[in-house]
Amino acid sequence: MLTKAPRGTRDLLPEECAKWLYIENVFRETCTLFGYQEIRTPTFEHTELFQRGIGETTDIVEKEMYTFEDKSGRSITLKPEGTAPVARAYIEHKLYNNPLPVKLFYITPCFRYERPQAGRYREFHQFGIEAFGSPSPLIDVEVIALAVLFFEKLGLSQLEVHINSIGCKACREDYKKALKDFLFKKKDFLCDTCLLRLERNPLRILDCKNPNCQKILEDVPKIVDYLCDDCRRHFAEVEKGLTTVGVKYQVNPGIVRGLDYYTKTVFEIISEELGAQSTVCGGGRYDNLIEECGGPHTPAAGFGIGIERLVLILEAKGLIEIPSKEMDVFIAVMDENYREYGLQLLYRLRKTGFSAEMDNMGRSLKAQMKYASKIPVKYAFIIGEDEVKSGKITVKDLATGEQDKVSCDEAEIYLKNKIRKGC
């Protein structure tokens, strides 16, 4: 236990960190292009926020939250998703006094107590964006388009965009009733979990994967047929907007999303590279969340992207760039007598902006050279008796094996000309 990360968590070793950093940079870049600004919210919140925001009957709140009491008896929960905390911050800091819409993005760890699986961890990370204050379908379009552009920048253009509308409060109730009536007649053919859902949350039956239920669902009433005029118009404009900005999508009536706060547009972006967890991005519009959390009526929309899943896809497709960790210089010294001379040069180079390294293991010159080529490093500076006497360092290009003599004073200039960097 002592030497093992807790179940469902993991360490990102340097090589993996480099990949994450690259992806994060692409995400930040994309968000900036769309005018979204970064926000960072706490790792934990009052439990109440998630109960109220996500919904008491959702799986997340019912069985997946990391909830505990702190030393003064407050109920605290590690954030299971990113939207509710951002919504809370929006209200707390009265960001609605800014010119609307307020557009924010975040990169955050999330925590859910579940059995780990392919692309599923107990601590996982999300990229997300939220746009507050605009009821316009063009915001829905922008949110989806931002995700799509982000994936494209990473080289992923084959991902499927599935969209649906689950209506507003009013039309959803009508639909739920119609759905219940329909399914009630077929209840003998539904699986056990769907029978439970029939009472508690009938919408959830729509994405059941049980083959028998799937068959029944073929003729199920579709929510698009129950949308009110406003919701119908909204959805049509989302579709039109997506087409205008060149986002390919498909309408999928099965997309209902597991969080209670969604209204109108919901969407998922799916990859076939992931096993059972095929959703890499999920989001939609949530026009009531801010008000339910005690803020002014504020329509909003956003998405969350699972970073671990994204990395899995990029790795499967060979699209992940691993930046070279090659260093500029290794200073190899003959023996202890020349260490000080080398050390001075080492820090001179580092201060100038060259990455430089020197032996700290008491290795022989030969072993130092061996180590230098393993790091790896572009140039080895060799310092011994001759070099110190003449003031000229032996420089070896480890790629070609060629050697040069360079005045110690002009080492930076030499490097600058060779690798166009620093100074």
Place this chain on the structure above:
RNA sequence: GUGGAUAUAGUUCAGCUGGUUAGAACGCCAGAUUGUGGCUCUGGAGGUCGUGGGUUCAAGUCCCACUAUCCACCCCA
């Protein structure tokens, strides 16, 4: 929470029906006549065989429990 598979060096694995000091490859470290890497050769370090019980003269090898990992269900990112 449910089901299935797995658990041997840093890594990937071998170890047949239980039988002497648990192996290989790669990696790591050090040498190959003394101021230099990548190739080659030689040597070395490194394993409570997931943990705890049990069966047996004897268990990495059989049985049980626990833990962890992987996969799937549920649900989601």
